[in-house]
Amino acid sequence: MKKLFCILLTLLILSHSKAGPLDEDYGYVDVREGAHMFWVVYHTELPGDWSTHPLILWLQGGPGVSGVGYGNFLELGPYDINGNLREGRWTKKANLMFIDNPVGTGYSYVDSPDLYCTNNTQIADDLVTLITSVFTNYPDMQKMPFFVYAESYGGKMTADFAIALDAAIARGDITSNFQGIAMGDSWISPMDSVNTWGSYLYWMGMVNKDGQAQIDAAAARTQEAVDNGNWVEATAQCSITEGVVETVTYGVDFYNVLSEDSNAYFVPNPDDEKLYSYFEPEMRKSFFRHVKPYPKKVGDELDDFMNGPQKAHWNISDDVTWGDQSCYVDYNLRGDFMKPVVESVAYLLNNSHIHVAVYTGNLDLICNTPGTYRWIENMQYNQKSRFVETKREALHVSTYSNVAAYSQRYERFSLFTILRSGHMVPIDAPEMSLKMIDIITGYGNETVSAKRKAEVAKKLHKVKHAKVALHEAKENKETKETLHETAEAIHLIKQEAEKIKEKQKQVKQTKIKKK
Template sequence: MTRFVLLCLLALIATAATKGKGFGPGEQDYGYVTVRDGAHMFWWLFHTTADVADSSERPLIMWLQGGPGGSSCGYGNFEILGPLDLDLNLRNTTWVNDFNVLFVDNPVGTGYSYVENPSLFTTDNKQIAADLLTLMKNFYEQLPQFKKSPFYIYGQSYGGKMAVDFAHLIYKESRLGNIQSNISGVAMGNSWISPVDSVLSWAPFLYQVSLVDDKGEKEILSQAEYTKQVFDQGLYEQATDEWATTEYVILDKTDGVDFYNILTKMERGSSHNKRTIKQQAVDRQTYNKYYSSRAYDLDQLMNGIVKEALGIPRTVHWGSQSGDVFDYLAVDFMKPVIDVVETLLNETNLNVHVYNGNVDLIVDTPGQMVWINKLKWNESADFQTAPRKTIWVNNIMEGYEKQGGKFTMFWINVAGHSVPRDNPAGSRAFLKSMTGF
């Protein structure tokens, strides 16, 4: 059987959900959706284990990983908040304890998702949102009990950038009657909302935490300002290259600080270059040395026993198209979505949350505050004048929160790029605020 014929046969069954044992504990549903001819997106739902008569009584949370090209079904599930960790032990802090969690390998080409032709990779955020809308239409057809469940979109890193456009689209389409969804909120975690603001914040942040000296700060800032200059000229793909160069300068001046947790260091070698730095945006966005001794390598796990358990086609190799996903979005990578966040605040009734770990570098909190303070919306004055409240959990200060109207910001302590993994107690605060549970 030729590869073309096999892919055509796979497409015929791509919209059918599978209900079965899956992999790991609890009730699961999973399957492919053909979001465009030749473009197949994989989703994996874990029904909540909360003590309810039907799982649809609890909210549905979609988790979108970053990169772009990072797998929600892999990284988000096994490394951050799914029911099993990389030792395949039960995770006490899994979000599945309280919510239905929907992991999506997005954009197409990520994780188990795949395209039959390179022309089908997405090239901007609007295309990504349209594919996710198609997926959710099919999801609700397969599992109609969730149409009335409050639906929340959580995105980490580039996943947050994707989340805001998708939230706006599904809200608009639900109001037009084109999809029945109880979309209720969107949350951006350490999210790539205004890339230039993040890049410009790196040098002063590293200096303030004593990771570079005066000379190092000046060299990093010089390269960061050049990145902005290129971006302002409309040379967007080159700006993505200069972003990678700025990170390379940081590696050199800090002797390998981990972009995803400044308390750790990245392994360095002669192979470090722009290409490997870009790939790390896809496949190292959650990993650091504290997690290097797990029983399973994620690639081995996803292409081995998990793939077999889920019945993934043999021709699909988990993560094999992730580098292409990033490359096809290189023009869009550095573009901000501040205007979409403003639209969500001004034209919808959705709750909009931002949360950030205080030891992340790539999307550090100072950079986040720059774009947050730029927001123009009808209740911005309420947010600016609101008190910042301390988050206490078991007499431990886990961070701070500040709310004005529909918008809430959470500063989470002792957390890097992946807040739910690094500080589960702090994460419960923003989950409760958003959902009520």
């Protein structure tokens, strides 16, 4: 009996560790002539028709980090690279879409160097083209509640993509039940992040006053380049500031300040230096920090997997090498890297109907929580005073008894501060991530309901106005008809009166003749 129990237990463990394959759709879209973008959608595990459940698009950062690779197999997708089901997989809550963007990232590629994106507007336009194509070919996706979640530089891309997508929907270019965005630890206001590195590390006890002063001085030089509109120089100065941070903290992890792992990937080996020699030195360092944000062993394993079995599974051409062009993506966006998109977030809040969520891991340094709070406080958002006045709520999960996160919301804007988490919230706080999805999905549904109620009220007002106008017109018509009938009667009476007068005249003349 004991032996049988052990066998059953083993089978149960195996059944939960190895994945039965989820349905998936994938392919390429030519977003421009010579620019080929790869995407994949996993169908949700939720019961029933997949089209009745939300669709979440995940946008990775970098720029140049593969969402199809890193975000999918190392963060929040259904499987890891060994085919095991991930406990914190987002397919538990929704259909899940990954895109390798901008073009040149991951499996996406360009035929000519002049086709790489150089700014956020181009990235947004390419994403709208892809979504339009995919939704047209898969009509079920058109009716799914659609949300865009993002991390790091992906949040910056999301802000302008959401504006472009909302406009395309309004024009009738695409049909989508677009309900909201969620920007996680995002590069929305680069200088608000950079200018708070020093104070954040000081209050975390990771630098003394001298260390903070060195970081602040380097940040000031970055700010000067931004103020002068020298955007490429600003990107270089930002990388120099990161170098100062590494020096005075003895190698703090930019993505989780309490990480116990070393950041060996920050120091490229000689072969890497030679391979990326076209980069300016500081740009090259920035590339290794942000486009390869994982230890070398993990990176090599993912690279082998994406260029081996997974490449064969998705029928990717032998001519395409996963990650081969990512460095060029980062390089071509160096003039846009330090530009803020706070105004884009404000535009969405002031002019669209979608829900806008921001979430921040309190152990993240690169896009730290104080910097996130700062740009929100300075944002020109019409309802900001109402948002500031709303009560902050504590959120809990089953993993531990203490507070897992704080949330604050007013109407279409919400802010989540995720505790015990760094930059990669799906990895550091998987249960809280799943809970946050439920909350934001609910907010999106409320937003759509409110929008529909407003549209219905508007239509009812038009109907009421039309009824009043019709009634008035009817009354006017009846009045005109009455006046017309009266005028005709008067005219007839006059005619009869004239006839009577004429007869009386004739009778009088006849009497005179007889006399």
